[in-house]
Amino acid sequence: MATVELLFSALPEHVRTARLVAAAVARRAGVDEAVLDEVRLAVGEACTRAVGLHAGHGVTTPVRVVLIEDEKKFSIEVGDDAPHPSAADAAAGEASAAPEEGEDDMGLAVISGLVDDVEVTADESGGLIRMSWPTIPAPVLP
Template sequence: MPTVELLFSAQPEHVRTARLVAAQVARRAGVEEASLDEVRLAVGEACSRAVGLHRTNGVEQPVRVLLTEEEKKFSIEVVDEVPGAASGSTGPDADDTAGGEDEGEMGLAVISGLVDDVQVIDGEHGGVIRMTWPTVTL
């Protein structure tokens, strides 16, 4: 069960809020202070990507961010509602000439560079980018 679930409309201005919430929950969960910038940047990339997918494909459902504190780890899942887009494509209706696919792949590359434990999952109803960081116990 997520520690925090954040839903927001697919508007770029909401990405900043998601980044701030993710960093604060990660801090509380015990993610090392030195990793918090990585958390912010990775969540920002994943949320920006999800917002872009929703807007490009005319999806009106909100973007979901699940922040989960588990034993010895903290995970964040950014969920979009665009089937087949998690691996980098922007869906069947996207205009490839606008660079949508390249931006999706670039975002995934940035996330992979920031997070050691990242999974990209294509689902029937959309995609999930799951990122995990170790926590320290006091």
């Protein structure tokens, strides 16, 4: 299993770099060429979301992107360090809805539409979006 880790300052101009790196590593891992645009778009949405959350909460730590090459799948994890209120806190009114929350929901909807295998987790110490795609085994040459 090969892993590539990318850390970048939470600035919008770095999202493009994350998309390019993700596509290159996905191609090398054996993700179907027809799916690479979806990988790029999904990573772009996840990184844009993380950058927005960092900016909105004044978080100065870098955004984390981990690219994991496994035997039968390729996974990407995009992590942020922005506090995410728990459902109980939000229901109790302890956390006010931020104006960018609608944009956040839209980004997650786009990711869910692009990626069949996606998992979103979040708590007061940050959030993580895990996405994965099947890989095509390399042909065995005679």
